[in-house]
Amino acid sequence: MTDLMETLVENREMVQPNHANMLDSAHGGNVMKWMDEVGAMSAMRFSGETCVTARVNQMNFERPIAVGDTAHITAYVYDAGESSVRVRLITEREDPRTGEREKTTESYFVYVAIDDDNEPTTVPELTVSTDEGARRRERALANEQREYRNRD
Template sequence: MPDLMDTYIENRWLVQPNHANNLQTTHGGNVLKWMDELGALSAMRFSGENCVTARMDQVNFKRPIPVGDVALIRAYVFEAGRTSVQVRLEAFREDPRTGDRVPTTESYSVYVAVDDDGEPTSVPELTVDSERGCELHEQAVAENAER
């Protein structure tokens, strides 16, 4: 059974002018794309199957990410159903010189594992064996329940 920390993924993109809107901050569509891609990778790492996006819950854009800063996205599976998994998604604005982070965007997404024919297929049970995994799991479950 996969552990929550096995599904934890972070990725970074240096925000370039081609990622920006007319305010020279990252276009929201780029942030959503990066979050969705990383969420799917986390779900696939968990399930061992291809996964497709079933739902992206309310996306909260709190702050912009300006050109020249880094968009840091993190994702991890925090719940598993029969064929679906719930993934916690967070984006941060990161200073490339100092590594200082500020939260910018958050969401919860559901991905469905599919077989080679595109049909839903079962996923394993999620385990949480580390202190950090427990912290992430408890935070995601509590915040998701408040939504």
Template sequence: MPDLMDTYLENRWFVQPDQANNLETAHGGHVLKWMDELGAMCSMRFSGETCVTAHMDEVNFRRPVPVGGIAVVKAYVYGTGETSIKIRTRVFREDPETGTEELTAESYMVFVAIDDDRNPIPVPDLTVSSDRGQELLDAALESAP
């Protein structure tokens, strides 16, 4: 069975001018795209199957990521259903010189594993076998909708 830590992924992007809004910060649509893509990668790594987005919980943008800044997206599986996979996704802005991170947005998402005919298929149960994995699971469950 897949372990939570096997699903933990982080991606980083320099925010470019063509990804910015009129305030010269990361456009919310780009941030949502990055969250959705990383969530899909987590769910596919977990299930070993093609997965599609079924639900994205509300997203609150807490602070901007400026052009030239680094956006860090972190995601992992925190729960499953019969065919569904629950993902916690968080976005941070990172200071490139110190590595300090500030939370900018987060969401809880659900993906569904599908077969070649695009029908939902069963997913495995999630296991947690490390202290770090348990910390992540507890944090997700504590604030999940």
């Protein structure tokens, strides 16, 4: 599986009191963990290999996810190197009663595919065969570059 749209993974986590900080919203560490897990699923779907986290780009928490709401996480592969896989991750706060969503967090993770000896192994070339896939890839590349420029 090497097409961008085939790497699309979505998952939801209900924010429970044990996931919350003292403000009754999802603790940032839990959100990051959930994003990392969904991103790894996308990277593994793409590569057909076990993937480990190599880098997390800047992560801004734009708004909270309250206890009782759902963290809706979307991930997809938008680029790949020899053994590395770049994944865009977006988390949205979702009201489980209405389905209303708003973005809370976005980041770009890099995973490395590893073999049975835990050594880096090659990944396939990413293909983009749909207009939606092309739009997603262009958006990810543009947003990632904007993040790098804003670091200075």
